[in-house]
Amino acid sequence: MHAPPTRRTALSAGSVVLAFMATAGCANAPSTLDPHGPGAHRIATLWWFMFAVSAAVVLVVGALLLVGAVRRGRRGGPGEEPRWAHALMFGGGVAFPVIILTALWIWTLRDIAALSQPAGPDAVTIDVIGHQWWWEVRYPREGIVTANDIHVPVGQRVRLRLTTQDVLHSFWVPQLTGKTDLIAGRTNTMTIEADRPGVYRGQCAEFCGLQHAQMIFYVVAEAPPDYQAWVARETATPTSPTDPMALEGEQLFERAPCAACHTIRGTSARGTLGPDLSDFGARLSIGAGTVPNTRGNLGGWIVDSQSLKPGNLMPPIQLDPRELQALIAYLESTR
Ligand SMILES: [Cu+2]
Numbered sequence: 471m472h473a474p475p476t477r478r479t480a481l482s483a484g485s486v487v488l489a490f491m492a493t494a495g496c497a498n499a500p501s502t503l504d505p506h507g508p509g510a511h512r513i514a515t516l517w518w519f520m521f522a523v524s525a526a527v528v529l530v531v532g533a534l535l536l537v538g539a540v541r542r543g544r545r546g547g548p549g550e551e552p553r554w555a556h557a558l559m560f561g562g563g564v565a566f567p568v569i570i571l572t573a574l575w576i577w578t579l580r581d582i583a584a585l586s587q588p589a590g591p592d593a594v595t596i597d598v599i600g601h602q603w604w605w606e607v608r609y610p611r612e613g614i615v616t617a618n619d620i621h622v623p624v625g626q627r628v629r630l631r632l633t634t635q636d637v638l639h640s641f642w643v644p645q646l647t648g649k650t651d652l653i654a655g656r657t658n659t660m661t662i663e664a665d666r667p668g669v670y671r672g673q674c675a676e677f678c679g680l681q682h683a684q685m686i687f688y689v690v691a692e693a694p695p696d697y698q699a700w701v702a703r704e705t706a707t708p709t710s711p712t713d714p715m716a717l718e719g720e721q722l723f724e725r726a727p728c729a730a731c732h733t734i735r736g737t738s739a740r741g742t743l744g745p746d747l748s749d750f751g752a753r754l755s756i757g758a759g760t761v762p763n764t765r766g767n768l769g770g771w772i773v774d775s776q777s778l779k780p781g782n783l784m785p786p787i788q789l790d791p792r793e794l795q796a797l798i799a800y801l802e803s804t805r
Pocket of ligand 1: 603638639640674675678682685
């Protein structure tokens with residue numbers, strides 16, 4: 471029952487590591503140690519190798535320290551070390567680290583090259599443009615414009631071309647691959663591929679101002695037929711809603727200040743300061759991952775997005791309750 475304090479400390483340190491590893495697959499805190507694509511697999515493999523080597527070194531050095539402590543003062547003084555002591559120091563202190571670090575260096579260089587230029591053609595090209603604090607997403611070949619949700623086909627290489635409208639941002643989906651910066655006036659490219667359908671959470675990984683932490687996005691990986699169905703939905707000719715309330719909302723949207731900042735396909739709304747809302751109803755979240763996309767949250771967002779995401783660039787808007795209901799009905803009807 472009464473373990474000595476040192477052992478208890480070691481035990482709790484061990485359980486922290488175990489708890490960390492157990493939560494590594496947790497959906498809300500995506501981890502690089504829960505890889506779901508070839509890029510992330512490479513990174514995770516390298517990580518585990520480094521972890522194993524480091525752990526072995528800690529164990530061996532710890533054991534040698536113990537041996538030294540126990541054998542302390544046995545025999546001999548300075549200058550009387552046995553011959554093998556020098557061999558041990560040279561081997562363990564110079565030769566071994568040089569070999570291991572060189573191997574790691576070569577492995578890392580190889581992975582960097584493979585991650586930045588994966589062999590083979592890309593199935594889809596997507597332009598991602600960072601904004602304070604949301605993600606503009608464009609499919610140039612298909613002519614799709616959306617935001618914050620990035621749909622991709624499973625098992626296919628997706629080329630991302632990354633840039634920013636304002637400050638530095640960084641694109642990171644830990645379960646798919648490493649991070650890449652979005653730099654003004656420059657286009658960085660990266661490739662992602664998901665090996666299983668799912669929703670992979672991404673996050674801006676470069677501090678970009680007040681709402682940096684709420685600059686989240688989701689990579690929605692779908693089986694190719696589902697992805698094709700999504701493309702077909704996105705590129706279908708837009709129609710006005712049939713529900714009278716939603717129709718009223720559409721007209722309001724075109725008149726209200728909304729149209730100055732937002733675009734909706736098939737309407738006169740052409741603003742570009744905020745995210746394109748053509749498919750907003752199908753989006754997972756409101757405010758780049760700030761809150762889930764529900765009617766209640768949408769009402770709260772339209773009336774006063776500042777209370778949900780303080781400092782974001784959409785101002786509070788005065789609307790009477792009927793106008794608000796119509797706008798909600800309309801935006802929820804978009805697909
Ligand atoms: Cu950012």
